[in-house]
Amino acid sequence: MHAPARFSLPGISGWQPFTKGPHSELFRAPTSKPILAKVIRPRSQPRDTLRKYVNAQARREWRSAFRLQDAGLEAPRVHGWAVSISPFAPYESILFMEEIEGFKTSLRFIRESENAADRRLFFDDLAADMARLHGHGLIHKDGHFGNIGWGSGDQLIWIDNDIRFANTPAKLEKGFLHMRQMLERTARNDVHAEEWRYFDQRLRMQLERWPKARALGATLR
Ligand SMILES: Nc1ncnc2c1ncn2[C@@H]1O[C@H](COP(=O)(O)OP(=O)(O)OP(=O)(O)O)[C@@H](O)[C@H]1O
Numbered sequence: 345m346h347a348p349a350r351f352s353l354p355g356i357s358g359w360q361p362f363t364k365g366p367h368s369e370l371f372r373a374p375t376s377k378p379i380l381a382k383v384i385r386p387r388s389q390p391r392d393t394l395r396k397y398v399n400a401q402a403r404r405e406w407r408s409a410f411r412l413q414d415a416g417l418e419a420p421r422v423h424g425w426a427v428s429i430s431p432f433a434p435y436e437s438i439l440f441m442e443e444i445e446g447f448k449t450s451l452r453f454i455r456e457s458e459n460a461a462d463r464r465l466f467f468d469d470l471a472a473d474m475a476r477l478h479g480h481g482l483i484h485k486d487g488h489f490g491n492i493g494w495g496s497g498d499q500l501i502w503i504d505n506d507i508r509f510a511n512t513p514a515k516l517e518k519g520f521l522h523m524r525q526m527l528e529r530t531a532r533n534d535v536h537a538e539e540w541r542y543f544d545q546r547l548r549m550q551l552e553r554w555p556k557a558r559a560l561g562a563t564l565r
């Protein structure tokens with residue numbers, strides 16, 4: 345396990361099932377500030393079983409959280425990560441992190457909210473965050489509405505992160521278009537054509553603020 349010395353792992357008996365994701369199960373320790381353990385299953389074999397010894401998903405999420413926070417974006421505080429040593433283990437790795445109380449995904453929001461003004465505010469915020477991400481030369485391998493949401497405040501919070509540094513402008517552009525497509529693919533029926541146009545327009549405007557990412561605006565329709 346990799347964690348700073350100040351992190352003490354809560355005793356094994358208190359953990360309760362919290363929720364299940366498509367490739368993970370989350371458990372919650374009832375500490376004064378609740379801690380979540382995200383237990384991650386391999387998705388693709390033999391890729392994940394080989395990769396876990398070098399760069400397990402929990403390690404990638406851990407590093408991604410710091411990268412996002414350094415760029416001024418909000419992500420849950422991460423406490424530590426561990427990897428299962430056996431190649432036959434049903435789980436690949438485990439991430440310990442802060443629970444965002446009442447976390448709600450933006451996928452749920454765009455499916456449920458009919459308030460046009462609120463929806464626009466969300467697309468404003470998403471465009472600002474996405475421009476900031478790429479403005480820092482970062483790309484997201486899994487940036488979709490299910491992994492971006494809110495806790496109790498208005499600020500967007502990014503969970504389930506796989507953030508890389510783009511070493512070249514070509515990689516930055518590829519990563520940017522990948523995220524833009526991923527957003528659309530995972531919410532095709534939940535966002536109106538006119539909202540996509542609005543989002544792209546805001547995105548183009550926000551990208552202007554970031555010298556590294558300015559050229560990306562021209563890649564949008
Ligand atoms: N830090 C957190 N605080 C509160 N809820 C969380 C947190 N992290 C995850 N969740 C909840 O658990 C759900 C699944 O989490 P997550 O998206 O990380 O898993 P996943 O999609 O299965 O991951 P992966 O696709 O990487 O296997 C989220 O939609 C969210 O409701």
Ligand SMILES: [Mg+2]
Pocket residue numbers: 365490491504
């Ligand atoms: Mg997810």
